[in-house]
Amino acid sequence: MNKKQVIKFLIFVFVSAYAIQIVASILAIKNPGGMGQILFTILLMILMYTPFFGALFAKGNFKGINFIPRFKKVAWLIPLCWFGPAIIASLGGALFFLIFPDMFDLTGSYIASTLPEGLDLEQQLKSVGISLNLLTFIQIIQAITYAPLINMVLALGEEVGWRGFLYPELNKSMGKVPTWIVGGLIWGAFHFPVIILVGYEYGTEYFGHPYIGLIVFSVFTIALGLIEEVVYDKSKCIWYPSLLHGAVNAGSFVCLFTNVNNAERFGKLQILGPFYNGAIGGIPLLILSIIIAVIVLTKKGTKSEEVTEA
Numbered sequence: 001m002n003k004k005q006v007i008k009f010l011i012f013v014f015v016s017a018y019a020i021q022i023v024a025s026i027l028a029i030k031n032p033g034g035m036g037q038i039l040f041t042i043l044l045m046i047l048m049y050t051p052f053f054g055a056l057f058a059k060g061n062f063k064g065i066n067f068i069p070r071f072k073k074v075a076w077l078i079p080l081c082w083f084g085p086a087i088i089a090s091l092g093g094a095l096f097f098l099i100f101p102d103m104f105d106l107t108g109s110y111i112a113s114t115l116p117e118g119l120d121l122e123q124q125l126k127s128v129g130i131s132l133n134l135l136t137f138i139q140i141i142q143a144i145t146y147a148p149l150i151n152m153v154l155a156l157g158e159e160v161g162w163r164g165f166l167y168p169e170l171n172k173s174m175g176k177v178p179t180w181i182v183g184g185l186i187w188g189a190f191h192f193p194v195i196i197l198v199g200y201e202y203g204t205e206y207f208g209h210p211y212i213g214l215i216v217f218s219v220f221t222i223a224l225g226l227i228e229e230v231v232y233d234k235s236k237c238i239w240y241p242s243l244l245h246g247a248v249n250a251g252s253f254v255c256l257f258t259n260v261n262n263a264e265r266f267g268k269l270q271i272l273g274p275f276y277n278g279a280i281g282g283i284p285l286l287i288l289s290i291i292i293a294v295i296v297l298t299k300k301g302t303k304s305e306e307v308t309e310a
Helices: 003-030 036-047 050-057 077-100 109-113 121-128 134-146 147-174 174-187 192-196 211-235 239-257 265-271 285-307
Strands: none
Touching: 003 036, 003 050, 003 077, 003 192, 050 147, 050 174, 077 134, 077 147, 077 211, 077 239, 077 285, 109 134, 109 239, 134 147, 134 211, 134 239, 147 174, 147 239, 174 211, 174 285, 192 211, 211 239, 211 285
């Protein structure tokens, strides 16, 4: 591992990322809803490319990052990366709603909560001539068809930095398991300011805020980072983990069925789910990551034994 390069990378990424998140959080707090939310979203989109520029700043080795799409022998990974997250999200959401059935809602309360203050969901739907069921169907179709592709372009900024530069460097001296843990913790810490300042992903009403949120989110990034690293290693192409990352970001459609009419209860339960970065909603993703880790380590161990015997 080139420690000097890794340190330069981490300094650039965290200084720039934390600065962007602090500014974004201040704008969101001072201008809640409307323009404040728009600026917050734009800045978080910019944030996703700080790992990319961090790798450039550290003069990382980009020769090993294949930006040209590869299909031969690895095309089967495309449907898994594209649609797999939707399946895992559905399983996690189902588990959450099974435990908290009162949070399952088909009246559109979550969609209504995303509208600017003063706008009525029913009136807005009538004005464009569609029903709530049709709107929900459209949003789900968007989440599992073209949204992963759009998000993939943004996710590329992170994937070049994490999977393309950081994880390979850590692997040189740490090995697989420590790389998955350390790399995942770094990726999680990358998001800490917005989690602390504005309750990104979980809100601010849950028990143990913000510390429990930082822990739960870090478990999520360790699990997802492990899967994406294996996908990248298998595909030898940065677009595959980028597609997977983009599909994960698009998988928030499970929130469409969340009951937010009881704001207090909703705020306290966000840390648990229904999305797969929650403590309960994330259980299927965690189980999948453990299974993949065991398979990878078992194959690696078998290969090592074969080399030794030879």
